[in-house]
Amino acid sequence: MNLGTDSTPTGATPEGRRLSRGELSFWEIYTAYSQAVQSFFSKKGIPPEECKDLTQETFLRVYKSMDTIRQHDTVSSFVFTTATNLFRNKIRDRKTHKRDGHEVSLDDTFNNLPDDTGDRLPAALGSILRAEELRMLRAALQELSPQMRRCVELRLYQELRYREIAVILDVSIETVKAHLHHVKQQLKSRLGDYFNRLDLEDRDARRRS
Amino acid sequence: MTPVIHSRSRHAEPEELVAYRAKRLGDDEVERLRDHLALCPECTELLLDLASFEEIEPRLGVTPVTPDREMVEDYAALMAVAEPRAANGEVETGEIETGMTDGEAVYLPLPWTRTILPWAVVALMAVVAIGSWVQTSRLRQTARESGQNFPIYAYGEPAVSRGEGAASQDVVLVIPLLPAIQPESFPTYELEIRDLQSQGKVVEGFTGLVPNNTSQLAVRLDRELLDYKRYRFDLYGRKDDGSREYLKLQPPRM
Numbered sequence: 001m002n003l004g005t006d007s008t009p010t011g012a013t014p015e016g017r018r019l020s021r022g023e024l025s026f027w028e029i030y031t032a033y034s035q036a037v038q039s040f041f042s043k044k045g046i047p048p049e050e051c052k053d054l055t056q057e058t059f060l061r062v063y064k065s066m067d068t069i070r071q072h073d074t075v076s077s078f079v080f081t082t083a084t085n086l087f088r089n090k091i092r093d094r095k096t097h098k099r100d101g102h103e104v105s106l107d108d109t110f111n112n113l114p115d116d117t118g119d120r121l122p123a124a125l126g127s128i129l130r131a132e133e134l135r136m137l138r139a140a141l142q143e144l145s146p147q148m149r150r151c152v153e154l155r156l157y158q159e160l161r162y163r164e165i166a167v168i169l170d171v172s173i174e175t176v177k178a179h180l181h182h183v184k185q186q187l188k189s190r191l192g193d194y195f196n197r198l199d200l201e202d203r204d205a206r207r208r209s
Numbered sequence: 210m211t212p213v214i215h216s217r218s219r220h221a222e223p224e225e226l227v228a229y230r231a232k233r234l235g236d237d238e239v240e241r242l243r244d245h246l247a248l249c250p251e252c253t254e255l256l257l258d259l260a261s262f263e264e265i266e267p268r269l270g271v272t273p274v275t276p277d278r279e280m281v282e283d284y285a286a287l288m289a290v291a292e293p294r295a296a297n298g299e300v301e302t303g304e305i306e307t308g309m310t311d312g313e314a315v316y317l318p319l320p321w322t323r324t325i326l327p328w329a330v331v332a333l334m335a336v337v338a339i340g341s342w343v344q345t346s347r348l349r350q351t352a353r354e355s356g357q358n359f360p361i362y363a364y365g366e367p368a369v370s371r372g373e374g375a376a377s378q379d380v381v382l383v384i385p386l387l388p389a390i391q392p393e394s395f396p397t398y399e400l401e402i403r404d405l406q407s408q409g410k411v412v413e414g415f416t417g418l419v420p421n422n423t424s425q426l427a428v429r430l431d432r433e434l435l436d437y438k439r440y441r442f443d444l445y446g447r448k449d450d451g452s453r454e455y456l457k458l459q460p461p462r463m
Binding site: 028029032033036040043044074075076077079080081084085146149150153154157158160164167168169170 | 223224226227229230231232240243244246247248250253254255256257258259260261262263265266268269
């Protein structure tokens with residue numbers, strides 16, 4: 001029986017079973033979290049049809065585990081853990097299928113190779129320069145306190161926003177800003193020209209200025 | 210430019226991330242996990258996902274049970290089926306309807322005639338009732354404040370006759386006395402006429418002997434007194450010991 005969207009687990013009713021903890025029904029949990037779960041899978045590159053299947057599977061597991069949900073801190077953590085485990089199982093299955101292999105024509109493969117011989121030299125030079133800059137940056141970061149270093153790494157390597165860094169490190173946004181400000185001062189003198197190419201400022205902050 | 214460095218430590222388990230958010234990890238575990246997160250985009254993304262899930266938690270139990278509003282087309286299709294049925298009285302509004310189209314559910318809000326109108330009618334009736342009660346209370350209060358006398362305003366035209374020997378400008382006012390007062394109880398009477406348009410000021414007073422077996426009292430008044438449009442008669446009986454008692458005047462039986 002379909003319950004309104006393709007991703008609703010089979011067998012559940014809108015009234016649902018009542019949670020043993022609190023007064024929440026399965027239907028309330030589904031209504032609150034279904035979109036978040038679907039976009040959780042979608043952000044990780046899962047095709048839309050599979051996203052719906054995984055969302056349905058997630059809530060089917062939630063439905064079956066309503067009686068044991070009290071062992072979890074929150075409904076959020078329960079739904080999150082279920083969805084993450086399903087996602088990882090899916091990735092594992094994909095890797096298994098890849099190892100099975102499939103036949104490829106060698107002629108087609110060689111014929112379709114791009115002719116980029118002329119571009120290889122500048123690309124190699126750029127790669128060496130980047131490696132050198134990276135080495136300098138790593139050395140500079142090692143002199144920072146662990147908290148400051150993590151702030152810079154999250155900002156530079158993962159391009160996270162201040163707000164997101166604050167969530168990851170469980171600190172306030174003001175602390176993140178203060179850390180990055182101090183780091184700027186330290187790296188400026190140490191890295192010179194290379195520092196000017198580092199982007200420590202938040203995208204939102206840039207937009208405001 | 211964005212240099213890329215991949216963490217070489219193992220990925221965090223979802224339960225570990227939940228424990229980190231719940232501050233249940235030890236200091237060493239927190240340091241190790243943070244070091245990993247700083248260099249692992251996958252685990253960082255997972256932790257941000259968990260944080261976004263947690264933002265939903267406070268809304269649980271508050272959110273009305275409705276179909277997924279993001280599925281606008283599905284919802285519009287449901288409403289297209291539900292509304293005509295509600296209009297025909299086939300389904301109740303204001304409740305979650307199920308089983309209309311292969312198990313879908315839809316929430317139909319109550320029409321204003323079933324939500325606002327009944328309360329408006331009740332409120333109007335309450336206002337009228339309260340207004341009436343206030344008005345009555347004011348009248349009773351006015352009566353109480355007027356010397357504990359029961360006011361008699363107008364129970365028909367007082368009988369007016371021109372008695373023999375009366376001055377041309379005088380009239381005789383006949384006031385019904387029900388029940389009749391007896392001279393054994395009150396040898397003398399006192400009658401006060403109060404002008405109700407001048408805060409009940411006494412405009413005329415009479416004192417006399419109570420006649421035997423009479424059911425009416427006749428007093429001679431100045432003709433001008435009849436110009437007062439509203440006046441009240443207060444009758445008192447005075448005993449031998451000098452005490453005075455208010456005697457309630459009653460309207461004549463028609």
